[in-house]
Amino acid sequence: MNTNTALVNETEDLPGDFAIWIFILAEMLVFGVMFIVYAFARSNQIEVFNESQLTLSRAMGTLNTIILITSSYFVVRAVSAIKSGDSRQSGHWLLGTILLGGMFVAVKLWEFNEKFSAGITLETNDFYMFYLTLTFFHLMHVLMGMIILACIVYKLKNGDYSAEEHFGVETGASFWHMVDLLWIILFPLIYIIR
Amino acid sequence: MNKQLNRFATIIWLALVILTIGTLLLGEEVTAGKTVMLSVLAISLIKGQLIANYFMGLRHVSWLWRGIILGYFVIVGGMIAIAYLN
Numbered sequence: 001m002n003t004n005t006a007l008v009n010e011t012e013d014l015p016g017d018f019a020i021w022i023f024i025l026a027e028m029l030v031f032g033v034m035f036i037v038y039a040f041a042r043s044n045q046i047e048v049f050n051e052s053q054l055t056l057s058r059a060m061g062t063l064n065t066i067i068l069i070t071s072s073y074f075v076v077r078a079v080s081a082i083k084s085g086d087s088r089q090s091g092h093w094l095l096g097t098i099l100l101g102g103m104f105v106a107v108k109l110w111e112f113n114e115k116f117s118a119g120i121t122l123e124t125n126d127f128y129m130f131y132l133t134l135t136f137f138h139l140m141h142v143l144m145g146m147i148i149l150a151c152i153v154y155k156l157k158n159g160d161y162s163a164e165e166h167f168g169v170e171t172g173a174s175f176w177h178m179v180d181l182l183w184i185i186l187f188p189l190i191y192i193i194r
Numbered sequence: 195m196n197k198q199l200n201r202f203a204t205i206i207w208l209a210l211v212i213l214t215i216g217t218l219l220l221g222e223e224v225t226a227g228k229t230v231m232l233s234v235l236a237i238s239l240i241k242g243q244l245i246a247n248y249f250m251g252l253r254h255v256s257w258l259w260r261g262i263i264l265g266y267f268v269i270v271g272g273m274i275a276i277a278y279l280n
Contacts, residue, residue: 188221
């Protein structure tokens with residue numbers, strides 16, 4: 001009985017819906033396997049990976065990292081605002097997050113366009129196959145996060161969340177932080193280390 | 195209380211930005227080698243912990259969840275390091 005109570009309390013302490021945490025762990029596992037596969041694939045073609053990596057813009061990668069980190073900070077402020085009962089302020093922080101998400105997408109599309117214009121495709125070599133696949137897969141998660149946050153903003157405007165009931169805001173926030181967390185490994189792996 | 199938490203979150207954000215710029219500067223090293231690679235991975239681990247504990251709010255929950263995120267960064271980062279050191 002005591003053990004059950006303890007388990008329930010621990011679960012309740014997690015921000016947002018417990019189901020999102022299972023989803024987060026599953027997503028992290030999938031990305032984690034892809035990161036490791038990339039690293040070992042590289043060890044067989046070090047020259048190809050190093051030369052191709054140098055064609056990427058580290059400045060743009062860094063810019064996108066700062067954009068995502070800042071967007072995560074905005075989400076923290078949105079959760080803090082709704083906990084204080086300020087749903088208007090919370091909505092503003094989330095709109096800022098969506099805007100930053102849009103900036104991330106724009107930078108990424110600019111990068112993709114630059115590569116496609118240079119005739120680079122998934123079939124050019126293994127590095128570009130990993131670069132395009134991993135970053136596109138991550139980009140889809142950014143877009144999904146933006147949709148989730150837009151739904152939360154809509155519900156905030158409808159007065160569905162309050163200082164007492166803000167489960168949905170925390171759930172969306174946790175998903176967005178996961179997107180940031182994955183980029184924290186993806187960025188140095190693809191753009192920096194060689 | 196909330197003001198204090200917001201200020202703390204701002205400090206964490208600033209630390210994350212500084213660590214990101216540090217990663218870029220390390221990446222610009224012409225003689226990028228094993229030390230740079232290990233340093234960049236260590237910075238990623240620190241950034242991951244800052245985001246998980248202070249942005250996601252895991253510092254308030256069971257150690258098990260913090261352990262899972264820390265373990266993830268150690269295992270994935272460790273495997274990447276092994277592949278690069280080979």
